[in-house]
Amino acid sequence: MDGSVGGASRPGITLTVAKKADQPFVKGRRKFFRYRDLGVQAATGGKLRAQVMEAITGMTEPTGWHTHQCEAQFIYILKGWVDLEFEDGTRTRSEAGDAILIPGGMKHNEIATSDDVEILELSIPGDMATHPCEPPPKA
Structure with missing residues (x-):
């Protein structure tokens, strides 16, 4: 099979259906979250990653400034x-139904979460490294 349907090509992307009961937990960046892999990184050849982060406990301290x-x-x-707080001075509380797009390399810090937070996270490309960094200068 060449990945095309009705004449449209879909190179390197395969259909994936992720059932919650079958989604494996994977190693993640934060000890207070558990991460469910949705199979998107494998299905896109690493072009996109999708996972759900679920709180194990609420945050006990900020993550510290970092970039991805x-x-x-x-x-x-x-x-x-x-x-969350961002290098441009933005501070926000995001609640169920809210979305944030963070450009790669932008400094940010997760300050606190509810004990029951659950977040869908996508990254382009799928392999996303996290690097601690110095806080931005105060405005």
């Missing part, structure tokens, strides 16, 4: 809330 080596990180809050 990627083109972009998208988060959609499914349940609960998360407080």
Whole structure:
């Protein structure tokens, strides 16, 4: 099979259906979250990653300023809330139904979460590295 349907080509992308009961938990960046892999990274040859982050406990301290080596990180809050701050001075509490697109390399810090937060996270490309960094200068 060549990945085409009705004459449209879909190089390197395969159909994937992820059932919650079958989604494996994978190693993640934060000890207070558990991460469910949705199979998108494998299905796109690493072009896109999708996972759900679920709180094990609420955050006990901020994550610290960091960046992600990627083109972009998208988060959609499914349940609960998360407080974030960004290098441009933006501080926000995002709640269920809210979404944030963070450009790759942008400094940010997760300050706090609810004990029940659940977040859908996408990244382009799928392999996203996290690097601690110095806080941005105060405005």
